[in-house]
Amino acid sequence: MGQGPLVSPQAFRDDASLAARVGRGEPEAESELVARFRPGLLTMLRFRTRDPDTAQELASDTLMAAVAALRSGKLRESERLAGFIHGIARNLLNNFFRRKAAVPPLEPLDDHSDQLQAPDESEAEERRAVVRRAIDQLEELDRRVLSLTLLEGLKPGEIALRIRLSPEVVRMRKSRALRRVAERVQEWLRT
Amino acid sequence: MSCPQAFENDRGARYVGGELAEEERDAFEQHFLDCPDCLAAMQALGELPAVLREPGVVPRAPAARLPGVGATWAWAAAVLVAIGSGFLLGGRWAVPPTEVMRGTGPQPGGMAIDAVRELSPSTATVLPRGVVLLVVPVPPPAVGGRVDLVLHDDAGSKALELSRLAVDEGRARVVVDATRLQPGSWRLDVQRLGPQGRVEDEIHFALELR
Numbered sequence: 001m002g003q004g005p006l007v008s009p010q011a012f013r014d015d016a017s018l019a020a021r022v023g024r025g026e027p028e029a030e031s032e033l034v035a036r037f038r039p040g041l042l043t044m045l046r047f048r049t050r051d052p053d054t055a056q057e058l059a060s061d062t063l064m065a066a067v068a069a070l071r072s073g074k075l076r077e078s079e080r081l082a083g084f085i086h087g088i089a090r091n092l093l094n095n096f097f098r099r100k101a102a103v104p105p106l107e108p109l110d111d112h113s114d115q116l117q118a119p120d121e122s123e124a125e126e127r128r129a130v131v132r133r134a135i136d137q138l139e140e141l142d143r144r145v146l147s148l149t150l151l152e153g154l155k156p157g158e159i160a161l162r163i164r165l166s167p168e169v170v171r172m173r174k175s176r177a178l179r180r181v182a183e184r185v186q187e188w189l190r191t
Numbered sequence: 192m193s194c195p196q197a198f199e200n201d202r203g204a205r206y207v208g209g210e211l212a213e214e215e216r217d218a219f220e221q222h223f224l225d226c227p228d229c230l231a232a233m234q235a236l237g238e239l240p241a242v243l244r245e246p247g248v249v250p251r252a253p254a255a256r257l258p259g260v261g262a263t264w265a266w267a268a269a270v271l272v273a274i275g276s277g278f279l280l281g282g283r284w285a286v287p288p289t290e291v292m293r294g295t296g297p298q299p300g301g302m303a304i305d306a307v308r309e310l311s312p313s314t315a316t317v318l319p320r321g322v323v324l325l326v327v328p329v330p331p332p333a334v335g336g337r338v339d340l341v342l343h344d345d346a347g348s349k350a351l352e353l354s355r356l357a358v359d360e361g362r363a364r365v366v367v368d369a370t371r372l373q374p375g376s377w378r379l380d381v382q383r384l385g386p387q388g389r390v391e392d393e394i395h396f397a398l399e400l401r
Contacts, residue, residue, distance in 0.1 A: 044233075046237055086221040185232055185235040
């Protein structure tokens with residue numbers, strides 16, 4: 001993202017404060033860390049792995065590794081927590097994909113079971129309703145392209161062979177369909 | 192909703208479609224990890240797979256064909272179906288065996304294959320811990336019959352649902368997520384069943400998971 005939002009000095013101070021509290025082993029700070037980053041990690045990891053169970057495991061592993069690293073004082077002064085945690089998640093993802101099982105020994109988190117439960121189902125259903133309405137307005141072929149992309153992980157060239165279109169047309173249909181769904185989501189979030 | 196990052200330049204849509212360059216993808220992920228507005232957008236877009244799996248949302252592809260009838264890479268979508276749906280449990284059929292290799296339940300997300308192993312009935316095949324594509328020689332089915340594949344632990348007391356299966360020219364291709372198996376000895380049974388469902392032929396393949 002070329003020009004991201006400016007990060008205020010206060011944001012760095014807040015991150016440093018939370019990191020320091022986690023580093024001191026304060027249970028409330030660990031809970032705060034988990035509550036703040038777990039939803040985003042789950043979302044990211046579900047996109048990356050296409051598997052909710054694996055995403056859950058990797059998100060937990062990431063947070064445990066983050067807590068362990070913060071206790072060792074590994075957050076640099078100039079580093080944002082989001083970047084720090086993203087780096088850990090990315091490493092674990094790479095390990096997952098390479099299957100080298102090189103995850104370092106991790107300390108167990110204190111009981112965060114209240115935060116580790118499935119997200120609020122009614123919220124998820126509301127989101128699904130928005131997406132469903134958006135998908136309803138797509139052509140059948142576009143839905144098929146999305147399905148082959150997102151459920152089967154196929155590339156445009158592979159989809160093109162299946163549905164007998166050119167890869168360029170598949171790419172165009174995929175982009176257009178996703179853009180339309182995103183527009184619907186944006187409208188919903190504005191309301 | 193005040194942060195525009197998820198919608199600028201179709202960023203969120205391109206992220207979902209895997210179209211962002213690595214640098215932009217990583218930067219965007221870092222951003223939405225800690226941005227409630229963009230996270231809300233991405234959580235909504237993250238429901239796309241669940242909605243696409245709902246019945247009737249996506250037009251069905253032509254039905255997959257069973258072995259021996261000239262199928263070409265008949266990806267029997269999620270034949271033994273996604274984790275947790277439990278076609279096979281505790282060594283017994285959770286549904287009548289006729290459903291095996293024919294199911295059309297919820298499809299698992301695309302799986303990255305870590306390794307490919309071709310099985311032989313004469314030697315035990317060592318499986319790495321990962322997602323493994325097994326290539327399994329299968330006998331041609333009898334007229335009106337079929338071929339079933341079942342994965343057991345070495346005591347024969349536990350069967351595992353297999354997430355994907357395809358058949359082509361006498362070989363079944365099965366995707367097994369070996370990270371979900373306990374290390375030890377496993378056995379893949381291939382059964383040829385006649386039209387009445389009677390086992391006419393059976394081949395066992397030994398698997399070792401370390």
